[in-house]
Amino acid sequence: MQTEQALAYARENSDRFLNEYREFLRLESISTLPEHRDDVARTATWVADQLHLAGVSHVAIMPTAGHPVVYGETKGPAGAPTMLVYGHYDVQPADPFDEWVSPPFEPEIRDNYIYARGASDMKGQIFAHIKAVESLAKQGALPFTLKYIVEGEEEIGSPHLGAFIDQHRDLLNCDFVCNCDAGIHTEDVPAITYALRGLAYFELEIRTATKDLHSGLFGGSIHNPAQALCELIAGMHDAGGRVTLPGFYDKVRALNQEERDAIAKLPYSDDDWKAMTGAHALWGEKGFSTLERIGARPTLEVNGFLSGFTGEGSKTVLPAKAMAKISTRLVADQEPSDVYAQLCAYLKQNCPHTVTWEVRELTHGKGAIMDRKTPAMKAASDALRTVYGKDPIFKREGGSVPIVAMLQDKLGVDSVMLGFALPSDGIHGPNEKQYLPNFFRGIETYIRFMAGLR
Amino acid sequence: MQTEQALAYARENSDRFLNEYREFLRLESISTLPEHRDDVARTATWVADQLHLAGVSHVAIMPTAGHPVVYGETKGPAGAPTMLVYGHYDVQPADPFDEWVSPPFEPEIRDNYIYARGASDMKGQIFAHIKAVESLAKQGALPFTLKYIVEGEEEIGSPHLGAFIDQHRDLLNCDFVCNCDAGIHTEDVPAITYALRGLAYFELEIRTATKDLHSGLFGGSIHNPAQALCELIAGMHDAGGRVTLPGFYDKVRALNQEERDAIAKLPYSDDDWKAMTGAHALWGEKGFSTLERIGARPTLEVNGFLSGFTGEGSKTVLPAKAMAKISTRLVADQEPSDVYAQLCAYLKQNCPHTVTWEVRELTHGKGAIMDRKTPAMKAASDALRTVYGKDPIFKREGGSVPIVAMLQDKLGVDSVMLGFALPSDGIHGPNEKQYLPNFFRGIETYIRFMAGLR
Numbered sequence: 001m002q003t004e005q006a007l008a009y010a011r012e013n014s015d016r017f018l019n020e021y022r023e024f025l026r027l028e029s030i031s032t033l034p035e036h037r038d039d040v041a042r043t044a045t046w047v048a049d050q051l052h053l054a055g056v057s058h059v060a061i062m063p064t065a066g067h068p069v070v071y072g073e074t075k076g077p078a079g080a081p082t083m084l085v086y087g088h089y090d091v092q093p094a095d096p097f098d099e100w101v102s103p104p105f106e107p108e109i110r111d112n113y114i115y116a117r118g119a120s121d122m123k124g125q126i127f128a129h130i131k132a133v134e135s136l137a138k139q140g141a142l143p144f145t146l147k148y149i150v151e152g153e154e155e156i157g158s159p160h161l162g163a164f165i166d167q168h169r170d171l172l173n174c175d176f177v178c179n180c181d182a183g184i185h186t187e188d189v190p191a192i193t194y195a196l197r198g199l200a201y202f203e204l205e206i207r208t209a210t211k212d213l214h215s216g217l218f219g220g221s222i223h224n225p226a227q228a229l230c231e232l233i234a235g236m237h238d239a240g241g242r243v244t245l246p247g248f249y250d251k252v253r254a255l256n257q258e259e260r261d262a263i264a265k266l267p268y269s270d271d272d273w274k275a276m277t278g279a280h281a282l283w284g285e286k287g288f289s290t291l292e293r294i295g296a297r298p299t300l301e302v303n304g305f306l307s308g309f310t311g312e313g314s315k316t317v318l319p320a321k322a323m324a325k326i327s328t329r330l331v332a333d334q335e336p337s338d339v340y341a342q343l344c345a346y347l348k349q350n351c352p353h354t355v356t357w358e359v360r361e362l363t364h365g366k367g368a369i370m371d372r373k374t375p376a377m378k379a380a381s382d383a384l385r386t387v388y389g390k391d392p393i394f395k396r397e398g399g400s401v402p403i404v405a406m407l408q409d410k411l412g413v414d415s416v417m418l419g420f421a422l423p424s425d426g427i428h429g430p431n432e433k434q435y436l437p438n439f440f441r442g443i444e445t446y447i448r449f450m451a452g453l454r
Numbered sequence: 455m456q457t458e459q460a461l462a463y464a465r466e467n468s469d470r471f472l473n474e475y476r477e478f479l480r481l482e483s484i485s486t487l488p489e490h491r492d493d494v495a496r497t498a499t500w501v502a503d504q505l506h507l508a509g510v511s512h513v514a515i516m517p518t519a520g521h522p523v524v525y526g527e528t529k530g531p532a533g534a535p536t537m538l539v540y541g542h543y544d545v546q547p548a549d550p551f552d553e554w555v556s557p558p559f560e561p562e563i564r565d566n567y568i569y570a571r572g573a574s575d576m577k578g579q580i581f582a583h584i585k586a587v588e589s590l591a592k593q594g595a596l597p598f599t600l601k602y603i604v605e606g607e608e609e610i611g612s613p614h615l616g617a618f619i620d621q622h623r624d625l626l627n628c629d630f631v632c633n634c635d636a637g638i639h640t641e642d643v644p645a646i647t648y649a650l651r652g653l654a655y656f657e658l659e660i661r662t663a664t665k666d667l668h669s670g671l672f673g674g675s676i677h678n679p680a681q682a683l684c685e686l687i688a689g690m691h692d693a694g695g696r697v698t699l700p701g702f703y704d705k706v707r708a709l710n711q712e713e714r715d716a717i718a719k720l721p722y723s724d725d726d727w728k729a730m731t732g733a734h735a736l737w738g739e740k741g742f743s744t745l746e747r748i749g750a751r752p753t754l755e756v757n758g759f760l761s762g763f764t765g766e767g768s769k770t771v772l773p774a775k776a777m778a779k780i781s782t783r784l785v786a787d788q789e790p791s792d793v794y795a796q797l798c799a800y801l802k803q804n805c806p807h808t809v810t811w812e813v814r815e816l817t818h819g820k821g822a823i824m825d826r827k828t829p830a831m832k833a834a835s836d837a838l839r840t841v842y843g844k845d846p847i848f849k850r851e852g853g854s855v856p857i858v859a860m861l862q863d864k865l866g867v868d869s870v871m872l873g874f875a876l877p878s879d880g881i882h883g884p885n886e887k888q889y890l891p892n893f894f895r896g897i898e899t900y901i902r903f904m905a906g907l908r
Contacts, residue, residue: 276614278664
């Protein structure tokens, strides 16, 4: 009864919800850029106001050593389960700006998609959840205890969240986590992610001289640092696409045949993947399918490379240094700290004597695998089945949500990954988008999911 | 007599000369950057005014399809030789700005060096020549016919100079060229360059997807373009430091033993070279000495590399593309157009099927070797010997002055490379400098050289 009323409320208020979502997307909460510090703070306030509007009893903006966490709580009946909802209100930088069709912080709707930085990752998801709570709370008391943590540093690796959880362990006590930083499989196929990759992200700098030199006067006498860095990076994969850092695969949990069979049955095609990315051929570690490579195998990526003159025209410089941002995606049971040691070992083995090198670890988080058979998983699965009219698929995710492993470690609770992003949303790149019908189905799913919690 | 008076005039006016040199250095004549177009034009006017002040009879700023050429002419006695003086008034960009001790366009003198972009390459050199002409012309008629071309596009590869020469062949008719874009060996050791390397400069772009992707969601399924470009660049040299572009060495003129012996006798040490560059080890093609590698062997350099996110912090992007600026330095008798074909052939052979590539040629010029026994070479050698008190050494230069090969081809004349830059001046990099005592010795040398022309 309360459920039907909540669903009706959500439908009646959908225009307002969409307008508020646009407001949220206009806030330039880029956590990694110091010049957006005030925007991030403004966004925290905006989220706190929204929780208050949704009827959450206690709302607080709680400081950390970095950007603040927005906390919310509504006590449920005695004996009812406690759900901790996780989300983040920060976003990635929006460059390259000139590849956006509409400006990244001026949301625009085209063909049922809303385009903006953060539309999918993850303002759309956490906002859908807040609107579901509002819709339910307007109809009466919630049948469970609700807690929210919405952080502002996920896109920079949640550097202060661990300390925050340690400090507020009692406050965050819960039976399970609903992590909204998640997605479904395709527009019409619901999914629940049960495994996530970890991340270890580094910056590597190579130097061969103390200053930039003239490439004619010195070319052929000093090792070119960009060339040296290229040689090092080229050597980080073998011909079969395997990462060559020493010991990199030692702790990787192998896929069993049952899980490989399940993955092989997922609705997926390499041709769709190519169409989505624009790649005319796929690539990766030999011996594994694309979905296995993304979800169950670790990878190493160059996220950025800079050396010398990169403006228009020609500058005949022999650069003094070259820099690469290099990150690895990890699977259970790899340890990010091991990767730092493996990268250093690789460099010690392979750096020519002509260069000096320096590695800085920028961010890291462990991978995670969740139990697929908990009551909360069942409630989520039921809600998705009702809304989408078909069984959700259970999938491994290539991305990293380090908070999931962190909450397993620190609070001893599993997360239900329930969100409505699509792999094709283009998150972290230009023209990020969210499929609007799924934003609204998301609100409906969250309502049914929460109504189903016992 | 006229010579001694001219030398006295130069000494008496040295303070003014230095002030005018500083004025010249303040002009931001960066030819490759469109936003400095007006500065380049202003600099052409400044040079024309200086030629007029120096007593050059006919001065003209002559348009090209790009930046203008400053032309000057003073007719000498019938039957006297004609010298065409070549110089350029444009400079390289000044980035990286934060590595300059004093701003690049605010010349500052420290320890007998003047620091500014263009101080050495080559405002100091062409200006010393103009001041030598002024000093001589004030004492009476010149004993030869003097012509000047001072161009504004050398640092972008002189794209319109060939057409200019073709169009004004009669005007530029001469017996030899004095090319001031040159240097000596060390502070006290005079030198004349008799060989120059050519240049072929390219921009290579690799694409694997149509947009930047999330490195977690897609990492392991799409070839990383930065990694692919690293692999291609790493393969462009073999373990012995030889360039692997197919056919790259086919036309290279071999060094004979006589010349190798002469190069081995030049005052040079690897330790000094390391101290000058800050490199703790040297690098290059096996089987050749450092001076041979720089002067007589072709090389391939990465001048710039850009892909993905290179700002502060961590962005988990799988870039869609990667770009490198790659240039080769060529020796006689390599053809720049051959190198374009060789690079394309290399890419066709080595590009994996997962990537698309595109090469653009940005600039090119041939290398050159000059006759060391002409009357003009002897006059230059005599002047240097008188001023420095020792015989000049004859050397091969690693840099490129494509105009030398162009004037050989189009006008059939050799160049005398007479300038006073030092290899340690840091040209094209931050903190470019010119040794001031050699600026003044340069004026004296040019005066004696011109007075010695018959």
